[in-house]
Amino acid sequence: MKISREDVEKVAVLARLELSSDEISALTGQMDAILSYVDKLNELETDHIVPTAHAVPLENAFRVDEIRPSIGAENALFSAPDRVNDFFRVPKVIE
Numbered sequence: 099m100k101i102s103r104e105d106v107e108k109v110a111v112l113a114r115l116e117l118s119s120d121e122i123s124a125l126t127g128q129m130d131a132i133l134s135y136v137d138k139l140n141e142l143e144t145d146h147i148v149p150t151a152h153a154v155p156l157e158n159a160f161r162v163d164e165i166r167p168s169i170g171a172e173n174a175l176f177s178a179p180d181r182v183n184d185f186f187r188v189p190k191v192i193e
Contacts, residue, residue, distance in 0.1 A: 100133040
């Protein structure tokens, strides 16, 4: 076994988990299986694999910038609850 019952108990204390004896026994087996799987992954030959941050190459999905007319201040402020000239009036948040 790669992990002992005492290791699981220590982790439970650090995580502030109250585990029963049955739960500790079950977790010991489960955690041992996980660590065995990780050991198996460490056996893979990865010397010629380039490290990647993403599994799929990222591409810019933005559209091309085009100059278009805006909706204008009057239309933007049409349903504003409170306005001053061409601006929204909002509650003061900094005193």
